Amino acid sequence: KAGVTQTPRYLIKTRGQQVTLSCSPISGHRSVSWYQQTPGQGLQFLFEYFSETQRNKGNFPGRFSGRQFSNSRSEMNVSTLELGDSALYLCASSFAAGGGTDTQYFGPGTRLTVL
């Protein structure tokens, strides 16, 4: 069974631009969660989608948004990029919602650099 895939793996943008990251979950998984990992703030939860609905949301500004499609693939969008948005963005999928009760499988991440 293929793992979680994230595209692109690396991305360089400039301040003020917007970016869209993509995540394809493991086949059969309906929950997708997104995380931001930075040296300064560590790992932080962004949001979780299940069956195309956002179930949980972390403490991030509205510039960070996401969506999930009917095939469970998910995208996250960051608008008006800031230097502080430079990070590794991780996607995780699980079969059930509420990742705490079901094992989450992580993708390798997308490394975003904002110049």
Added chain:
Amino acid sequence: AQSVTQPDIHITVSEGASLELRCNYSYGATPYLFWYVQSPGQGLQLLLKYFSGDTLVQGIKGFEAEFKRSQSSFNLRKPSVHWSDAAEYFCAVASGGGSYIPTFGRGTSLIVHP
């Protein structure tokens, strides 16, 4: 608010030695507790998790963790470390009840000497 503290930023052990990584959490009710490992350039992999029941949890790769409510701790242990265990280890806590928003510790970097 829930929080997680991993007091050790780096730990160095010799191959074959035992390992204990510390994790302390702050949460009002019984939390969901997790340990993840992250190798360079990789995403996170779940080692083990605790929700309820037996306080000694067995995980993958020979790891185990013990939940101690009185100490608010969930330390990770391994009796004999292999060079391939060198990685970053993260402890996390989450609330239950369907509102799953995990909080991660800052991580402990494990260095294994031959």
